[in-house]
Amino acid sequence: MRVLITGITGFVGSHLAEFLLAQGDEVYGTYRVRSRMDHIQPILPKIHLVECELKDSVSVMQLVERIRPERIYHLAAQSFVPTSWNSPQDTMVNNIIAELNLFEAVRKQGLQDCRIQIACSSEEYGMVYPEETPILETNPLRPLSPYGVSKVAQDLLGYQYTQSYGLHIVRTRTFNHEGPRRGEAFVLSNFAKQVAEIEKGLKPPVLEVGNLDAIRDFTDVRDVVRAYTLALRHGIAGDVYNIGSGFTWRIGDALDELLKLTDVQIEVRQDPSRMRPSDVMILHCDASKFMKQTGWKPEVPFAKTLHDMLDYWRERV
Numbered sequence: 024m025r026v027l028i029t030g031i032t033g034f035v036g037s038h039l040a041e042f043l044l045a046q047g048d049e050v051y052g053t054y055r056v057r058s059r060m061d062h063i064q065p066i067l068p069k070i071h072l073v074e075c076e077l078k079d080s081v082s083v084m085q086l087v088e089r090i091r092p093e094r095i096y097h098l099a100a101q102s103f104v105p106t107s108w109n110s111p112q113d114t115m116v117n118n119i120i121a122e123l124n125l126f127e128a129v130r131k132q133g134l135q136d137c138r139i140q141i142a143c144s145s146e147e148y149g150m151v152y153p154e155e156t157p158i159l160e161t162n163p164l165r166p167l168s169p170y171g172v173s174k175v176a177q178d179l180l181g182y183q184y185t186q187s188y189g190l191h192i193v194r195t196r197t198f199n200h201e202g203p204r205r206g207e208a209f210v211l212s213n214f215a216k217q218v219a220e221i222e223k224g225l226k227p228p229v230l231e232v233g234n235l236d237a238i239r240d241f242t243d244v245r246d247v248v249r250a251y252t253l254a255l256r257h258g259i260a261g262d263v264y265n266i267g268s269g270f271t272w273r274i275g276d277a278l279d280e281l282l283k284l285t286d287v288q289i290e291v292r293q294d295p296s297r298m299r300p301s302d303v304m305i306l307h308c309d310a311s312k313f314m315k316q317t318g319w320k321p322e323v324p325f326a327k328t329l330h331d332m333l334d335y336w337r338e339r340v
C-alpha cells in the first residue's frame with residue numbers, strides 16, 4: 024500500500040511510520056525545511072521524504088499528483104493549545120487551510136479510492152459538564168481555545184468533503200496521547216524532562232507546573248497509531264470516532280505517579296505563566312463506537328507510558 028503521512032517527522036508521525044513499515048507499506052511523508060529529523064533518523068533509509076509546505080495549494084497539488092497515495096494520514100498541524108492563543112491566525116491557517124489544500128488536491132486528481140484519516144481532537148468538546156461524561160461523539164462541541172476551533176473546522180471539513188464529493192475521509196477525535204518523543208511542551212513529557220534534568224543536577228529540585236486539577240484521558244501513542252490504521256481499514260467514510268483509553272487522570276495525580284519513578288526529592292511549584300486563559304477541565308473518552316467498529320483496544324498500560332517517557336528524557340538531557 025502507498026501511504027502518505029503529513030507531519031511524518033513529528034511525535035505521532037514517526038511512530039505511525041514505524042508501524043506502517045513493519046506492516047510492509049511503502050511510506051511517504053512530508054516535512055518542512057525547519058522540521059527536526061531526529062525522530063525519524065533510524066528509518067530514513069526506508070521512507071520517502073518530500074519537502075512540502077501544506078499551506079501552499081500548488082505544492083500540495085504537486086505532492087498528491089506525484090505520489091498518488093492510496094492512504095493518507097493527515098497529522099501535520101499546530102498542536103499545542105497555548106500557542107493558539109499567542110498566534111491564533113497561524114493555528115487557523117496551519118490547521119484548516121493545509122487540510123483544505125489536501126482535500127482539494129485529492130478531489131481534483133480524482134483519487135476517489137484514496138482513504139484519508141484526519142487527526143481531530145477531544146479539544147473540540149471543550150466545555151464539558153461532569154454529567155456529560157464519558158464523552159460520546161454526539162456530545163456538543165464547545166471549544167475553549169483557537170486550537171479547539173481549528174480542529175472543529177478540520178473535523179467538519181472532513182464531513183463536508185465526504186458528503187459533497189464522496190471522498191473517503193475518516194475523522195478521529197483523539198484524546199490526549201503520550202509516549203517517548205512527545206514534544207517537551209506537553210504536560211507529561213514536560214514533567215518527565217524536568218525530572219530527568221533534576222536527576223542530573225541540571226536544574227534545582229523544583230518542578231514547575233500549571234493547572235494540576237484538569238482531568239485528562241491518556242492513551243499511549245503506540246496504541247493511537249494502531250487505532251489510526253484500523254480507522255482506515257474499518258471506519259465508515261465521513262463518520263467520526265472518539266479514540267481514547269477511557270481511563271482518566273487528574274494531572275496532579277499523574278504527576279505523583281511519575282514522581283514515584285525517581286529517587287530524588289522534588290518540590291512541586293505552580294508557575295502562573297503555565298496557566299491558560301481557559302482550560303478544558305475534563306476530557307473522559309467513550310470510545311465504544313470505535314472499538315465496536317474496528318475491534319481496537321488500548322494495550323499499553325499508563326505506567327509503561329510514563330516509564331518510557333522518563334527513560335526517553337534520561338537519555339537526552
Ligand SMILES: Nc1nc2c(ncn2[C@@H]2O[C@H](COP(=O)(O)OP(=O)(O)O[C@H]3O[C@H](CO)[C@@H](O)[C@H](O)[C@@H]3O)[C@@H](O)[C@H]2O)c(=O)[nH]1
Nearest residue numbers: 102104144145146197198199208209210232233234237297
Ligand atoms: N503543557 C502543560 N500543561 C500543563 C502543565 N501543568 C498542567 N497542565 C495541564 O495539563 C493538561 C494537558 O495539557 P497538554 O499536555 O498541553 O495537552 P492538551 O492541552 O490537553 O492538548 C493535547 O491533547 C489534545 C487532545 O485532547 C490534542 O489535540 C492536543 O494537540 C494536545 O496534544 C491541561 O489541562 C494543562 O493546563 C504544564 O506545565 N504544561
